[in-house]
Amino acid sequence: MKKKLFAFVLLLLAGTVYFMFYYQKDTKIFSPKEADAIILIDTKKLTREYVYSLVGHPSLWFGSKKKNTISFRKSGVEIPDFLQVFHLKNSKVSNWYSAFELEDWKTFLSFLKQQKFTDLGNQVFRKDQIFIKILGKNLIVGSSSDDFDRVNVQLSNNSQVNLFDADSLVTNGLGSIILNTKKGSHNLSVELRHDEIEIRNQSDSYDPFPLISKLLKTDSFLETELNAENIKSFSSIFDETFADSSFINQMKASVHLEEVNDTIITYSYDDNFNEIEKKTFQKIIQPNYIIDFQSLNPEKTELYFQNKKWVNGQNQFTAIPFQPNLITQQSKGFEIKSxxxxxxxxxxxxxxxxxxxxxxxxxxxxxxxxxxxxxxISDIDYIFYGNRNQDYYLKVQFKKDDLPLILRW
Incomplete structure (x- = not known):
């Protein structure tokens, strides 16, 4: 009898663990057709990773959580098996959104109040850089409220969404990033480790570590070299016409940061209305930089700069806000130097x-x-992006710590 009871309890425990951490009832994802970038996170894998990490750090088992605090998991929002965060075409690069089903409207409003969200009216709430809009039984979370209506139209119209199987996309790691470009779609895996986040495609032919080792030896804040294809990809975020119109096909840059004294001059008057000059000083951060542009047609590049009014009478490149600098023409391009x-x-x-x-x-x-x-941000050590042919790689390296990333914040 005792053996049967023990077997039943063991079976019940195994079933509970399976349904809590492994079972996924729906792997189908509806995503806006206008999404040019989608981040998918396997929430069951993330939960398992969190629990495994927490088990290994017993000092965190009894935290200082306040009584009656509502967690997001119990806030009345249904947590999907696969969480998607997406960016829409022609939206600001900082605008990212996600959609959820609302199970308990009253509990969710209590959660927002407890977290000190501000009611902006029209069912829109804000706290810092997080915006939330409630739409009946659904809600949209975003880093901006700019595209709430656009997101709602996309997700509520079957003709404006794509259906895909998340389980086939998230094959390694905790998630995937899907990039939809004019040349096709790229699927990059997301790995979360103790002190780093690594994003790459499935190929192992690109080894970035020799390059990273060289770059770590410099004191620069920023180092970059990009070819025409990468320039076009990054510049399209801000201006789709830049790469083709400027004829720039290669770029190199080095940037250092330095703290300098800045003089502020103000004027006042004495009792006899004599003007008195007053100088004060403050510390500011000033970048020192050099940027080289190689061009397929330097004459047309120069004309493009002039039409944009990016070069003034003192040959300063005004598109860079940190002055003074000097732009000079080289044999195959231009050099901009602080x-x-x-x-x-x-x-x-x-x-x-x-x-x-x-x-x-x-x-x-x-x-x-x-x-x-x-x-x-202060916990980040460095960020590296690399590309060779069809291989893409992104690494965010954090500073060493006893706690893994998933437990730090």
Whole structure:
């Protein structure tokens, strides 16, 4: 009898674990046809990763969670087996959205109130850079409210959505990123490790680590080399015509950050109405940089700059807000160089990459961020993007810590 009872309890426990952490009732995803980038996260895999990590860190088992606090998982929102976050074509690069089904409207409003969301009216709520719009039994979460109506039209009209099987896309790691371009669709896997996030396609033919090792030896804040295809891909985020109209087919750049004294001059008057000049000083962050553009047709590139009014009478490239600088024409292109403290190009590696190394001075630029957002950024060590032929790779390396990323924030 005891053996049967033990077997029953064991079976019940195994079933509970299976349904909580493995069973996926629906892997079909409806996504807007206008989405040019989709991030898919396997929430069951993410939950398993969180639990496994938590088991290995017993010091976090009894946290300082306040009584009667409503978690997002119990906020009245249905958590899908596959969470999708998407970006719409021709939307701002910072605008990302996700949609959820609402199971308990009253509980969700209590959750918003507890989290100190501000009611903006018309069922729109905001906290910091998170916006939420309630639409009957559904809600849209986004980093902006700009495209709420557009997202709603897309998702509520069957002719404007694509249906795909998330399980076939998320084959490795915790998720996938689907990029829809004019040349086709790319599926990149997302891996979450102890202190890094790695995004890449399935090919193992591209090894970025020798390149990263070289870049880590520099003191630069930013190092990049890009060919025509990468320039077109990145510039299209801001201006789809830039790459074709400018004829620029190669770019190299090095950027250093430095803290300098800035003089502020103000004027006041004494009792006799004599003008008094007053000087004050403040610390500001100033980039020192050099940028090389190679062009297929330097004359047309120069004409493009002039039509855009990016070059003034002092040969300063005004499209870069950090002055002063000087633009000079070379044999096959142009060089833009800051003049306050000139620097030289660090590398000529003939690769396609963007490398950003974190700098403590960076946070001085990010005064509007919350303390939690600043903490996340300060924890980053470096970001690397690399591309060779059809291989794409992105790595966000965080600083070493006893806690894995999934438990840090």
């Amino acid at each position: 003049t306050r403290k000139p620097i030289q190009q660090s590398f000529n590696l003939n690769e396609n990459y963007i490398f950003v190394k974190n700098n403590p001075l960076l946070l001085s630029f990010l005064k509007t961020l919350s303390s939690k957002e600043k903490k996340m």
